[in-house]
Amino acid sequence: MELEKIAQEFWDQGYIIFESFFDGKLMDAYNNIILEHYGLSPDREHTDEFITKSAVEVVPWFPYREGKPLFDGIDKNEHFNAITDALLTKGWDNLYCMMMFSKAGSKGQAWHQDCPPESPAQFNLNRLVYTHDITEETGGEIVIVPQAHKAGVLPVGAPHEDIEGQVVYRPKKGTVIFLHGHCFHRVKPVKQDRISSNFRAVPKGTPEDITDVCVYRNMRYRFSTSEVIEERV
Numbered sequence: 001m002e003l004e005k006i007a008q009e010f011w012d013q014g015y016i017i018f019e020s021f022f023d024g025k026l027m028d029a030y031n032n033i034i035l036e037h038y039g040l041s042p043d044r045e046h047t048d049e050f051i052t053k054s055a056v057e058v059v060p061w062f063p064y065r066e067g068k069p070l071f072d073g074i075d076k077n078e079h080f081n082a083i084t085d086a087l088l089t090k091g092w093d094n095l096y097c098m099m100m101f102s103k104a105g106s107k108g109q110a111w112h113q114d115c116p117p118e119s120p121a122q123f124n125l126n127r128l129v130y131t132h133d134i135t136e137e138t139g140g141e142i143v144i145v146p147q148a149h150k151a152g153v154l155p156v157g158a159p160h161e162d163i164e165g166q167v168v169y170r171p172k173k174g175t176v177i178f179l180h181g182h183c184f185h186r187v188k189p190v191k192q193d194r195i196s197s198n199f200r201a202v203p204k205g206t207p208e209d210i211t212d213v214c215v216y217r218n219m220r221y222r223f224s225t226s227e228v229i230e231e232r233v
């Protein structure tokens with residue numbers, strides 16, 4: 001698809017999906033590196049209070065922050081970055097590379113916006129890369145509400161309850177999803193150990209802590225201080 005069409009679809013829908021974007025062998029290699037990092041029983045990163053209240057169970061890992069640039073085959077991929085240029089036309093910065101692990105039997109991730117939507121120009125761009133197939137058996141589907149990046153704040157409600165218009169996706173190994181951080185999304189309960197990765201980018205000039213506050217249906221949560229900053233009822 002032409003870059004111009006890609007940008008049009010992204011800005012219209014709030015996301016765009018590319019299947020078989022990355023080579024299967026590269027994905028296998030990366031999946032193994034990620035699995036090795038987490039080991040068999042990864043520690044939980046978040047407090048019990050957060051997990052219970054948010055209905056989010058995911059263990060993040062930021063390899064580049066630890067001086068481990070192990071995923072340059074994605075991070076420096078020309079086509080991947082050319083699409084990013086086309087989406088963020090005024091320039092952009094890499095925010096961070098975040099790996100995510102969710103254990104079999106865990107809750108997935110409740111509906112959220114990665115950052116507050118009050119200023120439409122201030123947002124993160126998720127560049128999600130899937131290193132293994134998400135199937136009916138694995139669970140952990142990603143659910144997105146098309147065009148919700150233009151809908152303001154996520155409505156108050158139950159953390160995982162269906163939202164009208166939602167679309168459920170089962171990305172395959174090598175799939176990339178470019179997803180606007182204001183677009184409502186969630187991850188369904190995880191039946192088999194799940195890995196995903198996010199090479200987050202931001203428009204130039206965006207504060208580095210843009211994703212410190214996440215909007216859920218029942219609260220706003222600040223990760224840096226592990227505190228609920230707003231109860232939503």
Ligand SMILES: O=C(O)CCC(=O)C(=O)O
Pocket residue numbers: 100109114126128142185186187196197198
């Ligand atoms: O793991 C996924 O499929 C989505 C994760 C997510 O919500 C995010 O990285 O912002």
Ligand SMILES: [Fe+2]
Pocket residue numbers: 112113114185
């Ligand atoms: Fe997210």
